[in-house]
Amino acid sequence: MFYWIAQIGSKPGQAVSHLLSQITTFKLTQAILVIAATYVILRSLSMFLNWLSEQVVLQFRQQIKQSLPFWQLLVLLIAIFILGDLFLDLSRANLLALSGTIILGLGFAFREYISSMMAGIVVLFESPYRIGDRISIGDYYGEVKHFGLRSFELQTLNDRRVTIPHKTIWESPIINANQGNLETPAIANFYLDPKVNPQQVQNILMQAAYTSKYTQLQKPINVFLTESPEKTHFQLKAYPIDARAEQAFISDLTGRAKQAFNQENIRY
Amino acid sequence: MVLGFDRLWNWLKSNQEVASVSQDLQKLPTSYQQDLRQSLAQLPIPEKTQTTIKNAVTDAIASWQKDDAAENHLAFIDSPAEPLEDYLINLLTKDSQLDNCLVFSFPHSTTPQQRKTQLKEALSHIPSDAEVILIPNLAKGFLRCIHGLEAITTLQTTILENRDRFWILGCPSWAWEFLHTTHQIKANLNQETYLPSLDAKELEAWFKKVDVDILIEAEEEQTCSYFQSLTKASLGLSQVAQDLWINSLFCPQEKAEIENPTLSVKRQTSFLPELPELSLEDCYLLYSLLLHQTLNLDCLAVSLGTHATSLQSQILQLQKKSFILAEDGVYRVNPHYYPHILLDLRRNGFLVP
Numbered sequence: 001m002f003y004w005i006a007q008i009g010s011k012p013g014q015a016v017s018h019l020l021s022q023i024t025t026f027k028l029t030q031a032i033l034v035i036a037a038t039y040v041i042l043r044s045l046s047m048f049l050n051w052l053s054e055q056v057v058l059q060f061r062q063q064i065k066q067s068l069p070f071w072q073l074l075v076l077l078i079a080i081f082i083l084g085d086l087f088l089d090l091s092r093a094n095l096l097a098l099s100g101t102i103i104l105g106l107g108f109a110f111r112e113y114i115s116s117m118m119a120g121i122v123v124l125f126e127s128p129y130r131i132g133d134r135i136s137i138g139d140y141y142g143e144v145k146h147f148g149l150r151s152f153e154l155q156t157l158n159d160r161r162v163t164i165p166h167k168t169i170w171e172s173p174i175i176n177a178n179q180g181n182l183e184t185p186a187i188a189n190f191y192l193d194p195k196v197n198p199q200q201v202q203n204i205l206m207q208a209a210y211t212s213k214y215t216q217l218q219k220p221i222n223v224f225l226t227e228s229p230e231k232t233h234f235q236l237k238a239y240p241i242d243a244r245a246e247q248a249f250i251s252d253l254t255g256r257a258k259q260a261f262n263q264e265n266i267r268y
Numbered sequence: 269m270v271l272g273f274d275r276l277w278n279w280l281k282s283n284q285e286v287a288s289v290s291q292d293l294q295k296l297p298t299s300y301q302q303d304l305r306q307s308l309a310q311l312p313i314p315e316k317t318q319t320t321i322k323n324a325v326t327d328a329i330a331s332w333q334k335d336d337a338a339e340n341h342l343a344f345i346d347s348p349a350e351p352l353e354d355y356l357i358n359l360l361t362k363d364s365q366l367d368n369c370l371v372f373s374f375p376h377s378t379t380p381q382q383r384k385t386q387l388k389e390a391l392s393h394i395p396s397d398a399e400v401i402l403i404p405n406l407a408k409g410f411l412r413c414i415h416g417l418e419a420i421t422t423l424q425t426t427i428l429e430n431r432d433r434f435w436i437l438g439c440p441s442w443a444w445e446f447l448h449t450t451h452q453i454k455a456n457l458n459q460e461t462y463l464p465s466l467d468a469k470e471l472e473a474w475f476k477k478v479d480v481d482i483l484i485e486a487e488e489e490q491t492c493s494y495f496q497s498l499t500k501a502s503l504g505l506s507q508v509a510q511d512l513w514i515n516s517l518f519c520p521q522e523k524a525e526i527e528n529p530t531l532s533v534k535r536q537t538s539f540l541p542e543l544p545e546l547s548l549e550d551c552y553l554l555y556s557l558l559l560h561q562t563l564n565l566d567c568l569a570v571s572l573g574t575h576a577t578s579l580q581s582q583i584l585q586l587q588k589k590s591f592i593l594a595e596d597g598v599y600r601v602n603p604h605y606y607p608h609i610l611l612d613l614r615r616n617g618f619l620v621p
Contacts (some may be wrong), residue, residue: 206412210450211412213552213572217449217619241549241617252573260414 027086034086045071065131068141069124069147076149114168116150123152128169130244134177134184137168141240143243157247184218184243188253190234195265198225201234201266208257209238214249215243275296296517304517307478308510313355314466314474317506321359324461325366327480329400332434337606339459341427343406346463348440348558350507353404356438357464360402369436370398374408380416383409387419391426394433402436406599407560412571418452435440442559445621465504468495469506474506475513495533504612507603515604544589546612553582554601555618557592574591 023244046068053064058177088094103104106114129135133144135154140162146153177183202223219239223254226233236257261268296304307467321344325557328342347350360366372390374383378487386519387409405408409419427435437457444460445452454460473494473579498516502509517535547553556571557563565583569576583599586592591609592599603610614620 005394206413207417209417211573213412213556216617217446218617245548256414258571 006241019153023087030245031083031086034082038075040088041075042072045075061132066147068131069120069149072159073121073124086106096242112165113150116167118151120151123169128174129176133179134243134246136175136177137164138172140164178243184244184246184255185237185239186249188236188237188250188257190254190257191231191268192234192261194227194230194232196232196268197265198232198234200264201261204260204264204266205234205236205253205257207238208253208260212238212249212252212256214242214252215244288569294520296514296519303407304478304514308481308514311474313359314470314506316466317355317463317468318359320461320463321355325360327481328459329434330364336431336484339436340431341457341459342461343439343444343457345439345441345444345460347465347503347505347606348407348561349507349601349603350463351507352438352440353561356402356404356436358410359524360436366400369395369400369402371404372401372405374419378490380411380413380418381531383411383416383419384422387422391422398433400434400436402438404438405561406437406439406447410443411445412556412559412566413573416570417447418446420451420453424451424453428456436584440558441621442555442619443561445619446540446559449619466499466506466509467504468492468499469530471495471499471502471504471506471509475509483618484531487614490535501607503607504605507604511604524571544591547608549582550586552615553579553586553617554591555613556599558613559600561600564598568599
């Protein structure tokens with residue numbers, strides 16, 4: 001690394017001294033303060049945006065949470081620039097040499113980490129998933145709860161938090177159920193005796209959805225039916241008002257529909 | 269985001285209000301507040317509401333009598349904060365505008381089966397001379413549960429099939445919107461009249477009829493801007509305006525202590541109270557109440573798909589925060605908070621017109 005930088009100046013020692021000039025106690029103190037301030041800002045930013053997202057109406061919640069990595073990246077870049085400006089003589093030649101060296105060095109040492117960060121930046125702009133989205137990636141399905149630069153956290157339906165590096169997007173397909181919209185469709189499955197009256201079942205399922213407190217009534221409600229020799233599979237598709245209540249919504253639909261099936265002697 | 273700014277603005281304004289009021293003014297003595305509330309409860313139905321209802325009924329019945337193809341029904345829709353049921357009963361039966369008008373009110377029953385049975389019984393025993401049937405509150409005819417909407421299906425079919433009778437329906441706008449989603453009611457019963465909200469002049473004229481011993485000290489210009497502000501804050505809804513009006517009256521401290529028979533009061537520009545934080549569970553409960561206007565605990569539990577016991581603590585909390593009011597075991601949303609709740613629920617994806 002130093003050999004490569006040394007090629008820029010006429011004498012190796014001169015180039016390094018030009019690049020890393022004037023390291024003083026004052027500058028070191030400034031650098032420590034910048035790092036500390038950056039840490040505090042990053043933490044506060046995360047806390048503030050999380051708090052803010054809970055204060056505003058539902059429709060703005062996701063956008064606010066999703067903006068966190070952007071602000072984090074911005075703060076990091078500003079901090080890096082200030083630190084660079086403190087210790088480095090960022091002439092055009094030095095900048096070229098430095099960036100090349102950093103890329104090469106870090107590329108070898110933190111290849112996987114850099115790959116995840118690059119994927120994170122790609123995800124920021126392409127948005128295959130955002131905070132609040134319900135996605136299926138690899139073996140996991142759940143809601144994106146946290147979005148960092150290197151990885152994101154998925155809360156699965158059984159409340160486990162799974163941290164997945166963004167680089168997974170290079171090799172794994174992503175199924176996004178709600179694409180940044182607040183409403184995620186929820187599907188409740190019912191496996192009934194093939195002899196049941198499908199019209200009667202469909203009527204009960206539609207009523208279960210229309211009368212659930214969780215149902216987003218401005219969205220369509222559908223019942224799908226598939227047949228197999230041993231069962232008739234009914235799928236009730238509806239949207240909860242708040243995507244976070246998906247599991248409670250499915251439980252509510254299932255519980256009340258089963259109660260109605262029992263009352264009307266529908267076998268399942 | 270806007271809601272956040274609204275809240276911040278209201279909070280700042282209400283704090284300013286408290287600061288300016290607390291120096292030399294205080295709220296009305298309780299006895300005066302009670303007198304005022306009693307007097308407000310006895311106010312006549314606002315002129316505009318009366319005219320709208322009477323004209324719509326006269327026109328619709330006249331065209332039904334003349335034309336066989338004319339609609340045999342008329343639905344009145346109003347905000348769930350307004351007492352539409354009382355308006356219709358008072359104007360169309362007690363004021364005897366209609367001859368041979370039969371009123372059918374759904375009783376509070378927990379099971380949907382009971383509602384359907386009661387409706388069927390009532391429909392089968394309609395006297396032959398009853399030309400006009402008034403169902404003043406359709407929201408009491410259904411319950412949000414499986415089979416809970418069957419009475420509405422039955423009623424809708426009966427109305428469309430019985431063209432020899434004229435049907436007048438009253439329905440809170442939230443329930444009307446809900447029934448349109450479940451039953452396409454706007455398409456089937458398409459002759460509907462939305463009751464208009466009141467403007468500043470109408471509210472001013474209405475409040476002049478309040479009969480109590482108070483003297484409101486205000487100049488004409490102030491009165492004009494006061495009622496404009498009251499209309500904006502109350503959305504032109506009479507019940508909300510009543511509550512805000514009482515809360516905007518203050519009297520000087522020494523006068524309050526003496527309690528003169530004729531109290532001289534000052535009016536502060538009415539502001540809506542800051543809405544305390546609502547959880548999603550609170551929103552579900554308030555939506556259920558506003559959907560039906562009033563519900564007892566058992567019906568509320570059925571509507572929310574839960575048990576009455578698990579609701580009690582939540583209801584107590586909401587009562588403490590004054591969001592809901594209880595009378596003889598029947599709950600309703602405090603009209604004071606209606607404009608805020610409406611805004612909050614609408615922005616959070618609930619089906620609110």
